[in-house]
Amino acid sequence: MDAGQAFAPVLRSGDIVLLTGALGAGKTTFAKGVAKGLGVTERVTSPTFTMVREHHCANAQGIATLHHCDVYRVETLDEVVDLALGELVEESAVALVEWGELAASVFGRDVMTVDFVVDDEDGRTLVVDGELASQRAGELDRWAGR
16 A cells, blocks of 8 residues: 555646556555545545546645546446546546556557566565656656655
């Protein structure tokens, strides 16, 4: 959760972050940390069955809404398109998409991907990639150094 909370200041309104990795790798825990870092005070749970949960934020970055999505149960790319995440983040919002590898082709290059690699039972390596990651390399370097 600490890694997610420390990651939150890297985000800007309009960002879509795809969270990828194996079942149990820590995607939801990371999302909870991001939510905390963005000033979400309500309980954050996995949106597996609802697909999208909306959380109100209070932070200095001007991000008012966190859309926490889970596309694990999506059967077609059309279902991902129907979620209209690009439109949801247009004004003062960001989206975290669990199982983002299933939705990557819908969003194109204007995303950041955080891949969770399980090193052992207790260890994780987070690999951040994508166009947004390239644009925020300095901020991500500071985050990685924590």
